[in-house]
Amino acid sequence: MTTTDNDTPLDFIRATIVKDLETSKYGGKVQTRFPPEPNGYLHIGHAKSICLNFGVANEFNGVCNLRFDDTNPSKEEIEYVQSIEEDVRWLGFDWDDRLYFASDYFERLYDFAVQLIKIGRAYVCDLSADEIRAHRGTLTEPGTESPYRQRSVEENLDLFARMRAGEFEDGSRVLRAKIDMASPNLLMRDPVMFRILHATHHRTGDEWCIYPMYDFAHGLSDSIEGVTHSLCTLEFENNRPLYDWFLDQLAVYHPQQIEFARLNLTHTVLSKRKLRKLVEQGYVNGWDDPRMPTLSGLRRRGYTPEAIRNFCDRIGVAKTNSVVEIDLLEHFVRQDLNLRAPRVMAVLNPLRVVIDNYPEDQVEELDARNNPEDAGTGSRKIPFSRVLYVERDDFLEEPPKKWFRLAPGREVRLKHAYYITCTRVVKDENTGEVIELHCTYDPETRGGSSPDGRKVRGTLHWVSAAHALDAEVRLYDRLFASPNPDDVEEGADFVANLNPNSVNILKSGKVEPSLAGALPGMRYQFLRKGYFCVDPDSSEGALVFNRTVSLRDSWAKIKRGLNKGQGK
RNA sequence: UCGGGGGUCGUUCAACGGUAGGACAACGGACUUUGAAUCCGUGAAUCGGGGUUCGAAUCCCUGCCCCCGAGCCA
Numbered sequence: 001m002t003t004t005d006n007d008t009p010l011d012f013i014r015a016t017i018v019k020d021l022e023t024s025k026y027g028g029k030v031q032t033r034f035p036p037e038p039n040g041y042l043h044i045g046h047a048k049s050i051c052l053n054f055g056v057a058n059e060f061n062g063v064c065n066l067r068f069d070d071t072n073p074s075k076e077e078i079e080y081v082q083s084i085e086e087d088v089r090w091l092g093f094d095w096d097d098r099l100y101f102a103s104d105y106f107e108r109l110y111d112f113a114v115q116l117i118k119i120g121r122a123y124v125c126d127l128s129a130d131e132i133r134a135h136r137g138t139l140t141e142p143g144t145e146s147p148y149r150q151r152s153v154e155e156n157l158d159l160f161a162r163m164r165a166g167e168f169e170d171g172s173r174v175l176r177a178k179i180d181m182a183s184p185n186l187l188m189r190d191p192v193m194f195r196i197l198h199a200t201h202h203r204t205g206d207e208w209c210i211y212p213m214y215d216f217a218h219g220l221s222d223s224i225e226g227v228t229h230s231l232c233t234l235e236f237e238n239n240r241p242l243y244d245w246f247l248d249q250l251a252v253y254h255p256q257q258i259e260f261a262r263l264n265l266t267h268t269v270l271s272k273r274k275l276r277k278l279v280e281q282g283y284v285n286g287w288d289d290p291r292m293p294t295l296s297g298l299r300r301r302g303y304t305p306e307a308i309r310n311f312c313d314r315i316g317v318a319k320t321n322s323v324v325e326i327d328l329l330e331h332f333v334r335q336d337l338n339l340r341a342p343r344v345m346a347v348l349n350p351l352r353v354v355i356d357n358y359p360e361d362q363v364e365e366l367d368a369r370n371n372p373e374d375a376g377t378g379s380r381k382i383p384f385s386r387v388l389y390v391e392r393d394d395f396l397e398e399p400p401k402k403w404f405r406l407a408p409g410r411e412v413r414l415k416h417a418y419y420i421t422c423t424r425v426v427k428d429e430n431t432g433e434v435i436e437l438h439c440t441y442d443p444e445t446r447g448g449s450s451p452d453g454r455k456v457r458g459t460l461h462w463v464s465a466a467h468a469l470d471a472e473v474r475l476y477d478r479l480f481a482s483p484n485p486d487d488v489e490e491g492a493d494f495v496a497n498l499n500p501n502s503v504n505i506l507k508s509g510k511v512e513p514s515l516a517g518a519l520p521g522m523r524y525q526f527l528r529k530g531y532f533c534v535d536p537d538s539s540e541g542a543l544v545f546n547r548t549v550s551l552r553d554s555w556a557k558i559k560r561g562l563n564k565g566q567g568k
Numbered sequence: 569u570c571g572g573g574g575g576u577c578g579u580u581c582a583a584c585g586g587u588a589g590g591a592c593a594a595c596g597g598a599c600u601u602u603g604a605a606u607c608c609g610u611g612a613a614u615c616g617g618g619g620u621u622c623g624a625a626u627c628c629c630u631g632c633c634c635c636c637g638a639g640c641c642a
Binding site for chain 2 (some may be wrong): 008009011034035037039058071072074075128130132133136137138139140141142143170171173174183184185186187189192194195196197211213214215218219234235236238239240241259261266272275314316317318319320321322323324325327328330331332334337338342369371372404405413414415416417436447448449456457458460461525527528529530551552553554555556557558
């Protein structure tokens with residue numbers, strides 16, 4: 001796609017770009033950047049930004065850079081840059097050779113700072129962090145000027161060079177911009193540009209002991225790269241005047257910062273701090289736990305890049321703070337997987353069924369469509385024999401109204417196979433638990449339809465006991481029980497809202513034999529159950545599946561209605 | 569309340585002075601060898617109060633509510 005569809009309304013950012021193109025503000029050029037800090041894993045919120053930045057670039061024949069905002073060595077690690085690159089690529093975007101790091105610009109940033117000192121717009125301040133805070137004033141009162149504010153250019157130059165040379169301890173001095181201590185915007189009250197940090201940087205090692213702050217580094221990095229539209233989230237609106245100030249004072253190329261609302265999703269958290277807590281305190285099994293909203297988690301869960309991109313397209317871009325329902329995300333995986341996931345039969349909670357009138361040693365190979373949504377996918381053979389497994393949930397000894405699955409005396413269709421009628425229920429003598437069903441089949445119904453045309457409402461999935469493969473099936477659900485995890489009692493925090501049933505591991509699943517060679521990452525629809533994918537923990541002979549998302553379940557709704565009717 | 573942003577169906581995005589529309593969700597129906605998918609249909613919103621105008625979600629005034637900002641984080 002190289003053009004923008006005129007029929008669909010443009011979001012305010014694209015509208016701005018169209019206008020800038022018309023006025024030739026940047027000479028008809030569009031360049032964006034995705035600027036993650038490598039201090040955590042990417043999540044679905046970042047996907048929104050990635051889709052926006054790369055999407056906009058693609059649509060307007062521009063380019064989008066991947067730039068790591070690695071200005072704080074104490075928090076950043078190489079592990080994160082690798083995962084971020086992998087995730088952006090997986091999502092389907094390409095930065096070609098434009099992989100940049102803010103740390104690549106440290107020398108130039110240092111030079112820019114020297115320039116600012118020379119024109120009297122920056123000074124070395126010896127105040128402690130606490131003192132600087134005290135001098136900053138408050139939201140309603142102006143700040144007071146630092147006693148070091150009037151240092152001479154020469155002294156500032158000397159001190160700044162010595163900061164770089166490592167003569168001073170962490171926190172003993174900073175370089176500040178000389179702006180306006182009375183500005184109503186606190187960020188303009190002589191913000192810190194460089195701080196002393198004797199820390200090893202993941203890329204520059206020990207070359208530097210002073211590091212630039214975000215506000216100073218970001219705009220200049222954009223400028224150096226020739227970014228036209230610097231898209232960021234709403235909380236940076238207050239930073240824009242500062243972004244502009246540095247660029248104006250230095251009289252360098254000046255991109256424009258535009259802010260949009262970050263993504264919030266119900267039933268999950270999207271803050272690095274909270275996600276890190278879940279990982280570090282063991283509430284989940286790592287950044288790629290399938291319950292995590294991280295891209296690595298979603299990938300392991302079975303989400304497709306297409307589903308995530310479609311989701312990001314649909315939620316749009318605006319300035320309103322909003323919380324998107326997670327149902328919308330789930331809708332897009334279902335939509336995508338419905339079209340492409342092969343259908344397969346898997347019994348999650350097996351209940352043994354013996355077809356009494358089916359010959360002992362007979363095995364039939366029956367045809368099964370691979371995907372009714374895509375005729376091109378053809379069909380496969382599945383074995384049918386005397387002893388089968390069906391889903392325990394599909395049998396009820398005393399069925400409620402509207403139940404058309406298995407029950408004593410009831411006839412149902414086994415998908416792709418035969419009609420069977422339940423004739424006897426075997427129970428455990430002690431517990432009363434149903435342990436086996438005996439049924440008869442109608443040989444006339446092979447393939448799943450009867451010559452007499454009689455109607456059977458229920459169609460069940462099944463596997464042949466002798467041929468089925470064992471599988472572990474991990475049923476994942478929403479990580480948080482509450483739509484808003486932060487909605488907690490006084491004193492509690494978001495982990496109090498963790499969904500205790502966010503994962504349910506079933507060890508005794510039985511799947512059809514065609515799944516024997518299923519490899520990690522492969523996605524299937526388990527008929528009537530949901531979409532599943534093979535987990536990396538899986539191996540031949542020890543299959544492990546993750547539930548990506550269940551199928552929509554209107555029986556569950558009916559059941560709720562029935563229960564309500566009975567006052568249950 | 570000092571500054572900056574924002575308030576449209578349950579949710580989200582649109583409508584840019586001219587019939588408030590889409591998607592998800594909900595509800596009802598059709599179809600169905602997945603109680604899936606698909607198809608059809610229904611209900612559902614302009615924060616309040618003034619004003620300008622033939623006509624206001626849109627422009628003006630005013631009030632209310634929400635978010636962001638006092639890191640040597642980004």
